[in-house]
Amino acid sequence: MGLLGVYLPELALLVGLHQGGVHHLPAWDHTLSAVFHLLWLWPEAPLEARLAALFHDVGKPLTRRFDPEVGRFRFLGHAEVGAEIARASLFWLRFPKEVVERAAGLVRRHMDRLPEERKALRRFFLRRQDLLPDLVYLMAADRLATRGVEREAWEVLGRYEEVLKDPLPQRPLLSGEEVMALLGLQEGPEVGRALKALLEAQAEGRVGTKEEARAFLLYWRGGREAQASGTPDHPH
Known part of the structure; x- marks a missing residue:
């Protein structure tokens, strides 16, 4: 009926677009x-996840370039470009702001690769916690829609389930006020950086108590001070 070109002209550009690989x-x-x-994987998938799946490759027409070294077209940066296109398109269609931002965030992150090492994997999911579990299912669905990498879909889902056996921390063990008192900081960005570092250390399993949290932050501050002064924090 031609309605795709009327309501979603950005997606109409994908029709007939050869990809390869x-x-x-x-x-x-x-x-x-x-x-x-x-x-199929997630019948109760929320609207944001469904929209992200619909828009996940919308950036490909603008990033399609032939790479003679590999002998095929590549789409470098299509996730970032696609996120901005999805945001503009969904705002134009008058979707609620929170729906638009979450869908765009999922599009931007759908090409992320899972780290192999366990601590890095937990950091990966912690940093994207606001997009879970939608991102995991989107990454798996994208792989199942290709040929030869379907096994990766089950690996993504399995590794996410493995991480959830030890739930990711929801908040730092110390408050902002406690961090400021411990490190002698004034309210500002450095407090936020300290809290972020602490939360990641908790996710990795390096910190589990308030005492360990204090010791970690003192060590963390020492490392930052050494870096700022240009001296090694572990002199030989």
């Missing part, structure tokens, strides 16, 4: 397959 389907067919697999 692991993509055996043109970009629009791959997009529909990703939406299908998202709902």
